[in-house]
Amino acid sequence: MSGGAIDLTLWKVLTFLFVGVALLWETRPAYGLAYLGLLLFFIFQYCQGKATERLMVERLVGECYLFPDDTRSLTLQVTNPTLWNFAWISIADRIPAQLMTGKRPKRSVFALSSRSSQEVTFQITARERGVYCLGPLDVFVGDFFGIRTQRFGVVQEQTVVVFPPIYQIADLALPARLSFGSFKALWRMHPDPTRLAGLRHYQEGDRLRSIHWPATARTQTLQVKQFDHTVTATCVVFLDLYKGNYAVSKFHVGTELAITTVASLVNYLIQRGEACGLVSNAILAEYSSENVVASHEGALQILPRQGIAQLTQILTVLAGVKAQEKKDFLHLLTECAHLSEGAAIWLWVVPKDTPELIERAWNFVKKGRQVLIFVVDEVCHQELLHSSPDSPLQVFHISTEGAIVS
Amino acid sequence: MKIKQLLPALAALFSFSIVALSAQYIGLLFPAFTVPFWLWLILLTSSLESAYYATYYLNRRTPILVRFIELGLWLLPVYFLCGRVIESFLWPGFLVLISWLIARGYGSQLAFMERVADYLGDQGASTVSWEYESLASTDYHDLPIKYFWSRLYACGILIALLAIAFHNRGGSLKVAEAFHLTVLGSVALVSGLALQAGAYLFRLQILWGYAQADVSPSLTRRWIKGVATLLLLVLFVVNVAPVNYWPLTAQRISAIARGLLIKGPRVSMPPMTSQDGSPQFEGEQDLLFPEEVAPGPWGIILALSIFFVFAGLAFLILFVLGFIVVHLVGAEVERLKGLPKLAVQIYSGLQRALCQLFHAMRNARTRLQVRGNIPDSNAFAENVVKRPARRRAAAPENVRIMLRRIAQEAGKKGLVFHPALTPSEYGRMLMDHLPEASRVVDGFFAGYHKVRYSNQEVSISEQENLLEIGADIITKIENLRGDESHGKVGGT
Numbered sequence: 041m042s043g044g045a046i047d048l049t050l051w052k053v054l055t056f057l058f059v060g061v062a063l064l065w066e067t068r069p070a071y072g073l074a075y076l077g078l079l080l081f082f083i084f085q086y087c088q089g090k091a092t093e094r095l096m097v098e099r100l101v102g103e104c105y106l107f108p109d110d111t112r113s114l115t116l117q118v119t120n121p122t123l124w125n126f127a128w129i130s131i132a133d134r135i136p137a138q139l140m141t142g143k144r145p146k147r148s149v150f151a152l153s154s155r156s157s158q159e160v161t162f163q164i165t166a167r168e169r170g171v172y173c174l175g176p177l178d179v180f181v182g183d184f185f186g187i188r189t190q191r192f193g194v195v196q197e198q199t200v201v202v203f204p205p206i207y208q209i210a211d212l213a214l215p216a217r218l219s220f221g222s223f224k225a226l227w228r229m230h231p232d233p234t235r236l237a238g239l240r241h242y243q244e245g246d247r248l249r250s251i252h253w254p255a256t257a258r259t260q261t262l263q264v265k266q267f268d269h270t271v272t273a274t275c276v277v278f279l280d281l282y283k284g285n286y287a288v289s290k291f292h293v294g295t296e297l298a299i300t301t302v303a304s305l306v307n308y309l310i311q312r313g314e315a316c317g318l319v320s321n322a323i324l325a326e327y328s329s330e331n332v333v334a335s336h337e338g339a340l341q342i343l344p345r346q347g348i349a350q351l352t353q354i355l356t357v358l359a360g361v362k363a364q365e366k367k368d369f370l371h372l373l374t375e376c377a378h379l380s381e382g383a384a385i386w387l388w389v390v391p392k393d394t395p396e397l398i399e400r401a402w403n404f405v406k407k408g409r410q411v412l413i414f415v416v417d418e419v420c421h422q423e424l425l426h427s428s429p430d431s432p433l434q435v436f437h438i439s440t441e442g443a444i445v446s
Numbered sequence: 447m448k449i450k451q452l453l454p455a456l457a458a459l460f461s462f463s464i465v466a467l468s469a470q471y472i473g474l475l476f477p478a479f480t481v482p483f484w485l486w487l488i489l490l491t492s493s494l495e496s497a498y499y500a501t502y503y504l505n506r507r508t509p510i511l512v513r514f515i516e517l518g519l520w521l522l523p524v525y526f527l528c529g530r531v532i533e534s535f536l537w538p539g540f541l542v543l544i545s546w547l548i549a550r551g552y553g554s555q556l557a558f559m560e561r562v563a564d565y566l567g568d569q570g571a572s573t574v575s576w577e578y579e580s581l582a583s584t585d586y587h588d589l590p591i592k593y594f595w596s597r598l599y600a601c602g603i604l605i606a607l608l609a610i611a612f613h614n615r616g617g618s619l620k621v622a623e624a625f626h627l628t629v630l631g632s633v634a635l636v637s638g639l640a641l642q643a644g645a646y647l648f649r650l651q652i653l654w655g656y657a658q659a660d661v662s663p664s665l666t667r668r669w670i671k672g673v674a675t676l677l678l679l680v681l682f683v684v685n686v687a688p689v690n691y692w693p694l695t696a697q698r699i700s701a702i703a704r705g706l707l708i709k710g711p712r713v714s715m716p717p718m719t720s721q722d723g724s725p726q727f728e729g730e731q732d733l734l735f736p737e738e739v740a741p742g743p744w745g746i747i748l749a750l751s752i753f754f755v756f757a758g759l760a761f762l763i764l765f766v767l768g769f770i771v772v773h774l775v776g777a778e779v780e781r782l783k784g785l786p787k788l789a790v791q792i793y794s795g796l797q798r799a800l801c802q803l804f805h806a807m808r809n810a811r812t813r814l815q816v817r818g819n820i821p822d823s824n825a826f827a828e829n830v831v832k833r834p835a836r837r838r839a840a841a842p843e844n845v846r847i848m849l850r851r852i853a854q855e856a857g858k859k860g861l862v863f864h865p866a867l868t869p870s871e872y873g874r875m876l877m878d879h880l881p882e883a884s885r886v887v888d889g890f891f892a893g894y895h896k897v898r899y900s901n902q903e904v905s906i907s908e909q910e911n912l913l914e915i916g917a918d919i920i921t922k923i924e925n926l927r928g929d930e931s932h933g934k935v936g937g938t
Binding site: 051054058061062063064065066067068069070071072073075076079084125127128130146147148149150151153158182184185186 | 591595599602603605606608609610612613614631635639642643646649650654657658659660661662664665668669671672673675676679680683684685687689690692694695696699
């Protein structure tokens, strides 16, 4: 903490004058006036200054994760370990406008007795996706007589991550059951025990564990369970945040829709138990944590994995990404294609399905990939919109009209 | 109690103690100016009246005549108590005037502080930089605090000078006189500092209100506690700390200087006297107006010029005086139009203050009764019979207080009386949670509506009955706490 003392020269000089008068002309009233001046303008100020140096302010909540429209209370604890009574302390947190609705949060004012602590609560409401930094804290400390007010800036910053909104797949004008992730294998190699397809009579060579005992008891003949044969294909979502690809008039809307689409797709895939990764030509905004994502050749990359931790990581990255104007999406595909060799299904979220992009997609299809292109702005290849669900190259037009945030 | 209600009392106490202390010292210096004991009472009451009146009612539109009437009300008893002797009246009257004026100044300043909105103008609340309330700040808004500091120190200097004057005259104090001075000095110190701290808190509260700060409810209580601790410390230091220990005092320095001058070289100067013995400077001549110059045309012209100049000056002075008188009278006549309104305001203010005092006492008594959980209806009724007039005036308010008490107790259980609820709706909510007492609750709220909203005269016994029912409901609510000690009742 650093103090901001206010000039009290005049009153200190007057106090010295009173001391001089008291010493020269004596009497208790004169001495009393001198003592009063010394107490008020020197001793009390010194004690308050020393006590203020030991004042402790800490945030009780660490990093905070929110979805848009979420409201969260953040708590600060102010502790006075000294014997000095603070007449009043006021604290205000510097909260970005994107975390406030309507009025600014009220400044908290309270008195703090000796060896006590006070909790101060602020409320934030997430309005927009992003990674925000709260603080530093403005702390003001005053005395009982209006002689001195001290101001401090406490560098106790706190990061607030606001995830992009997540929509249901249907709300993005996409088919309710997208044909990616785990799907029926064309070759019956790996029966999936979670997908019961039916029953049949026992045949010689069937494994004992595949017998359906309740059905056997009911029919008095041995019945065997039949399973679907599936394979799990790893998915990678490619996000295009190259500024030049977005129309200037729809830049903000377009980029936010692209990010929202990626978040919704990743959520859909991971909730289904698939492995999913992310590759993007975006850059991370200020305050974003760099260690959550591997940066390779100027691109953000998160390797495909399953589970909620992976979803959180991808959402955290998506909260802090922003568009850039150095690396084109086609360059990204060229540079990062080899990094996603293991992934069978590529999901591209782009503003437009340009001919170059479609051509590049066909190239990947020829190499055995399934490419699904999600267009957030303008669809150029209308014929691909109506491809069959089994088609290796499909185009979807994203729209959030009438969407309900999940 | 709001801090504003306390500040005029502190200001009056400070004004009184300073004037009384000064009068004591002046009486010691000049025994002819000793003040009688009864004057202290008038000093204190006049200060109180002046401070409260200025804080709550005085404004620029108040007629000057009112001020004279006010002052006359205090000076007239002093005149009569002085035996209607003008010489005896002058000094006590002057003291009353001074005390009244000091208190008036404080009161006006408190009223000025409250009118901060007039000076903020169109500035938004967020622009109020109340954090920099301090002595040294050159900001316009901290002037009121400086005002208090300046007065505190000016009064302190005055007392110190009087004490030094008395000390230098070699006066000695009797025990009773010393005790009086110590008590008055302590009262002045404590009330002055308490006024300073209170005024600062008052100022901050106003600004916090405008800045829409979230002020802790316990701040005022802690503030008063903290100030009391500091005042005790200051009082202890000022009264107990050693004094007169410095060896090099002004008296000793002057003695040393005098000794040096007496022993120093002497300068012999020739006597500057004339032949007749009176001192005269060389070349000095009597300045005489030659008599032969007086008559003649030039003399007449000069006389006329002087006459016209003086006549013009007299006319100008009369014109200015006339203008001022007309302006003042005109403004005063305008202000006098508001006199009836002012009288009504003062009357209603006094009535309100008395009501508040009375209700506070009644509330305390009701609380005691409720805490006892034994509503002694016989004693209560007996009391009512003894004081019918007071009971009749206060009973409807008591029913309201009882409702507040019920809401307060029920609020502790989570049955909060939300501002959006009507008493009837709140009653239904209570009935839901107190099914065994639903008839009692219904009866209370029906009675409440009758007392509060109907034009029907509610008898004293009915009101008493309502209060008893209210106390019963509170008991039921408290029992509810016993039943459900693990948490709050309901989710209202």
